[in-house]
Amino acid sequence: MSPRSTQEQTKIIIHCLFEDLKNWDELTEPDGFQEDSFDPALIAEKLRKLGDDYEEQVIQPLMKEIQKAAADKVQTTFVKSVEQLCEQWLTETAEVAPERLLLKASIMLGLYAKRNCPDLSTVVQDTMATFINARVAPWVSQQGGWGQVPLG
Template sequence: MAPKNIEHQTIQIINCLFEKYSSESVRYRCMVEPDGVTDEDSFDPVLIADKLRELADNYDDTVIQPLIKNVQQAAADQVVAAFSRSVDSLCQSWVVERAEVAPEKQILKASIMLGLYVKKHCPDLTGIVQGAMGDFLNTRLASWVAQQGGWDEVASR
């Protein structure tokens, strides 16, 4: 099981990904005041969200649009499952094209792509998908993120 701080950081990063404001106002609103000086003081969810946006910039509407329809048609309590199936579907299509990319990195990229696509094209689903994305990433990737040394390390690769 991944440390709770990774799960909390994941939620902070997703919140920053879904913000509509400039980087500076997002930085102000996304940052949590530290209790003391620790190694975690260097954690910046805005910088990580920016790097993850770059990772997901090249999405293909023809591939993602059918997957979004599945998410749109899912009842609110089924969005996590629909989101998960959509990410898995994207990853399977990439395995043939990009076998050299780690499966966890593919899951991360597909999650970010789908989340940002929803934000842009289906704003009424943003809140539901944001929560689903947090649950999904914490379930599927939190242990891997912890093994890599945290979100700062994942974003720097």
Template sequence: MAPNARLIEWQTSQIIQYLFEDNDISLRQLDAGLEVDGPQGSDDEHFDPVIIGEKLRSVADSFIEDVRFKAAVKDLKQAAAQEAIEVAFSHGVEAIIQSQVCEKAEVALEVQLIKASVAFGLYVWKSSPDLKNKVQSAMNAFLNRRVGPWVTQQGGWDRVSV
């Protein structure tokens, strides 16, 4: 049975929380032996935000040198000052998708959106730590809105190949 949208939103927030951890203690270490505080479903037992987050981190570096990426980061930082970060985040990811790095027809658009949003969000956070909470929120909203239904169709985050 496919997971519901609420479960996918919760899984997305767990992945983003892991990606934005400040320290070296992983969520897996923190969650060992603890009950999970979130929606449960039959497909949830295979979900591991650490594994998915590490896969996403490994592809994020390929975007950093792209000119459109750097321009999008600059625009996002300016938008943060004007409290328009969610819109700027979406525009930044869309600009990155149009770059040469993502022009691979064999890769689903949704996978490209996931990779670009993670690379973009993590880079902005590392270069402007004061924007951490705003970037996390914008990334969460973007992923839930743009790829959440697709992730649900795939059977959940643990079945998405990034």
């Protein structure tokens, strides 16, 4: 069987991130397929640490806007908030790949939403996977897949 696509891997990683899965075996693998180089729980943990590097004071104003949005507007508000956060960071850290900033902002906002808006957790999780697949997955593929992305 061929390896999972970056988009499929992204959804699994986001699932691990939201479910706080500590190891790959906790995931159900209906076809028994497992990639040796792909550990979504490890990647999710690295992403969690990446998101934790920033203070919540930066996130809170953006999350207030997301909380006010109806579930059908979460995606638009989430994308807008990630882009605003990245614009701020780009002026401070121009040497970092823009995709990495998008990833940091997405993870940070998603985890904050998980903690503070549990009723939106499923919508935010789906929105994160869609956003990351649309905006970051091509870069992840260029890096050689999720196992090769510099997250530390």
